[in-house]
Amino acid sequence: MLRVIYDHQVFSWQKYGGISRYIYEVATHLAQSENIEVKILAIAYVNEYLKSYKSDNKSNLIVGFPIPDTNKKRINELVGKFNQGVSAIWLKKYPHNILHQTYYSSGKRISDPQVKVVITVHDMIHEKFSQFFKSKNIFNAQDKTSLIKKEAVQQADGIICVSENTKKDLIEILNVEPSKISVVYHGYSLNTYSSDTVAPNLPHPYILYVGERGGYKNFNTLLQAYAHASQLRNNFHLVCFGGGVFDPQELNQISILGLPEGKVIQVSGDDNFLANLYQNAALFVYPSLYEGFGMPLLEAMALKCPVACSNTSSIPEVVGEAAELFDPNEPDNIAEALQKILFSTEKAEKLVQLSTERIKLFSWETCAEKTKKVYLSLL
Numbered sequence: 001m002l003r004v005i006y007d008h009q010v011f012s013w014q015k016y017g018g019i020s021r022y023i024y025e026v027a028t029h030l031a032q033s034e035n036i037e038v039k040i041l042a043i044a045y046v047n048e049y050l051k052s053y054k055s056d057n058k059s060n061l062i063v064g065f066p067i068p069d070t071n072k073k074r075i076n077e078l079v080g081k082f083n084q085g086v087s088a089i090w091l092k093k094y095p096h097n098i099l100h101q102t103y104y105s106s107g108k109r110i111s112d113p114q115v116k117v118v119i120t121v122h123d124m125i126h127e128k129f130s131q132f133f134k135s136k137n138i139f140n141a142q143d144k145t146s147l148i149k150k151e152a153v154q155q156a157d158g159i160i161c162v163s164e165n166t167k168k169d170l171i172e173i174l175n176v177e178p179s180k181i182s183v184v185y186h187g188y189s190l191n192t193y194s195s196d197t198v199a200p201n202l203p204h205p206y207i208l209y210v211g212e213r214g215g216y217k218n219f220n221t222l223l224q225a226y227a228h229a230s231q232l233r234n235n236f237h238l239v240c241f242g243g244g245v246f247d248p249q250e251l252n253q254i255s256i257l258g259l260p261e262g263k264v265i266q267v268s269g270d271d272n273f274l275a276n277l278y279q280n281a282a283l284f285v286y287p288s289l290y291e292g293f294g295m296p297l298l299e300a301m302a303l304k305c306p307v308a309c310s311n312t313s314s315i316p317e318v319v320g321e322a323a324e325l326f327d328p329n330e331p332d333n334i335a336e337a338l339q340k341i342l343f344s345t346e347k348a349e350k351l352v353q354l355s356t357e358r359i360k361l362f363s364w365e366t367c368a369e370k371t372k373k374v375y376l377s378l379l
Helices: 009-013 018-030 073-093 145-155 164-174 219-228 230-235 248-256 271-280 295-302 315-319 331-342 345-361 364-378
Strands: 002-006 036-045 062-066 098-101 116-121 158-161 181-183 206-210 237-241 264-267 283-286 307-310 324-326
Touching: 002 018, 002 364, 009 018, 009 036, 009 073, 018 036, 018 295, 018 364, 036 073, 098 364, 116 145, 116 364, 145 164, 158 164, 158 364, 164 181, 181 364, 206 219, 206 271, 206 295, 219 230, 219 237, 219 248, 219 331, 230 331, 237 271, 271 295, 283 295, 283 331, 295 307, 295 315, 295 345, 307 315, 307 331, 315 324, 324 331, 331 345
Parallel strands: 002 036, 002 098, 036 062, 098 116, 116 158, 158 181, 206 237, 206 283, 237 264, 283 307, 307 324
Antiparallel strands: none
């Protein structure tokens, strides 16, 4: 019997997001398999995916209870310590032979040699773009994620990378033994929420951007590309989903670029709303400088939204020929790629056709099955 436990880490601080979605999907799919017992030791969690979970044929998959997300650092720290302490007790209660850590953690690993520890490395962004991860204190100290990740990787029995590019970077940067690493691609979920409803109260047509906007996400360069290309600026709005409201710096740049109020819009909502945005967008743009995988790419392709994206890191590995690639450092090149799709119905339809085939390579069922094989290979 294969017994797998997923720890509390990501579920205690991530309401929505790629990492918690990934762990949730793998865990819930594996829970339906024969000869496997799965537990998510979430303890006190804010995660919305866990909150929405409805048990099918296996009860007590999630060990824990939901709490409100206060977004207050001190309270989050206390919740983290509570989770850590209670988890140590529950880990002894539930027999298991695989512990899959949901994020990087330092410190002494579990003492039971029969339990194999697995960790997923999603990207090497902190190492390759350290300038974007300075701690916000008077000493401008370096973010500790890289140090904790290095320790976690060294202690793990098995490592899953979400792309070949992430595997390559992990080997180059941390000198990890290749035989210790398995590549398992993500699946996608958003088509579950797909709807033909037009996204309400939004001007059409629009270009869609999804997610965080700071640092390596490269939103500023996209803004420049959009503002400097009159055909884009005059004919399309730019709609940004998630990432929080525009901060003063972003609003200032929008103003400096001469973009009128209401031309660049920030919205938030649930997965159903996001699905509507993809389905009704003229295209989805992904200008990131680096991604370990890039789940929004799958979401856009699955919902038949033409994609224009960076030609860097794992992004070409994910989209194949089903997207228009551009140099994310060149605003003119970004604008040119967008215009190729937006002003050619034939080009847009061709990309959607290629996306429909490309997306068949990715599913949570396949991801879960390959993850299970990684677990079994360690026992």
